[in-house]
Amino acid sequence: AQSVTQLGSHVSVSEGALVLLRCNYSSSVPPYLFWYVQYPNQGLQLLLKYTTGATLVKGINGFEAEFKKSETSFHLTKPSAHMSDAAEYFCAVTLGALAGKSTFGDGTTLTVKP
Amino acid sequence: GAVVSQHPSRVICKSGTSVKIECRSLDFQATTMFWYRQFPKQSLMLMATSNEGSKATYEQGVEKDKFLINHASLTLSTLTVTSAHPEDSSFYICSARVRRGPEAFFGQGTRLTVV
Numbered sequence: 001a002q003s004v005t006q007l008g009s010h011v012s013v014s015e016g017a018l019v020l021l022r023c024n025y026s027s028s029v030p031p032y033l034f035w036y037v038q039y040p041n042q043g044l045q046l047l048l049k050y051t052t053g054a055t056l057v058k059g060i061n062g063f064e065a066e067f068k069k070s071e072t073s074f075h076l077t078k079p080s081a082h083m084s085d086a087a088e089y090f091c092a093v094t095l096g097a098l099a100g101k102s103t104f105g106d107g108t109t110l111t112v113k114p
Numbered sequence: 115g116a117v118v119s120q121h122p123s124r125v126i127c128k129s130g131t132s133v134k135i136e137c138r139s140l141d142f143q144a145t146t147m148f149w150y151r152q153f154p155k156q157s158l159m160l161m162a163t164s165n166e167g168s169k170a171t172y173e174q175g176v177e178k179d180k181f182l183i184n185h186a187s188l189t190l191s192t193l194t195v196t197s198a199h200p201e202d203s204s205f206y207i208c209s210a211r212v213r214r215g216p217e218a219f220f221g222q223g224t225r226l227t228v229v
Binding site: 032034036041042043044045046049051090094101102104105106107 | 118120148156157158160163205207209216217218219220221222223225
């Protein structure tokens with residue numbers, strides 16, 4: 001079984017400040033981890049993913065995340081928030097390359113204040 | 115990158131009618147597609163897994179006779195909401211998995227409103 005917990009349903013930062021969105025997972029086998037962004041009335045766009053290899057993963061729009069197995073975490077960060085980053089963010093876990101079925105966290109709404 | 119097209123993006127239908135939503139992988143073959151439902155301000159709830167050429171696998175609590183899924187080709191899966199009722203109003207999203215990979219790409223979603 002697998003599960004995802006996103007700590008903080010709402011995060012608010014000032015423009016230019018550090019963005020930190022937290023994600024913890026549980027998995028019985030090595031997981032594949034994803035972060036997605038969703039804008040209102042749109043589908044999900046992949047920000048970044050961890051499958052194997054380097055634990056620090058860089059994604060689009062300046063986002064990155066670090067897979068920490070000992071902490072079962074995959075937190076998403078961005079050094080400097082931009083107004084356009086305001087959106088809903090979902091962390092997801094998939095078990096194995098052949099599974100494909102993802103379990104999503106409840107989402108975190110990011111607000112960026114001018 | 116891989117592109118998934120979902121159509122229509124918005125649909126309004128009368129109670130009791132049926133609505134079909136299409137999910138197409140435009141530049142890759144998708145052996146598996148997934149259908150999700152998302153309520154306002156909530157996460158995605160997996161409804162069913164659709165494998166090309168076989169019957170869909172529905173998650174617990176999802177009515178298979180209500181939500182008909184067909185995956186007739188490697189690039190197209192359809193979700194038909196039969197005898198729609200206002201409580202079926204929701205945002206429906208599909209995703210398609212690349213062959214031999216863990217990653218799934220998402221469509222833009224369909225906003226269904228049943229009046």
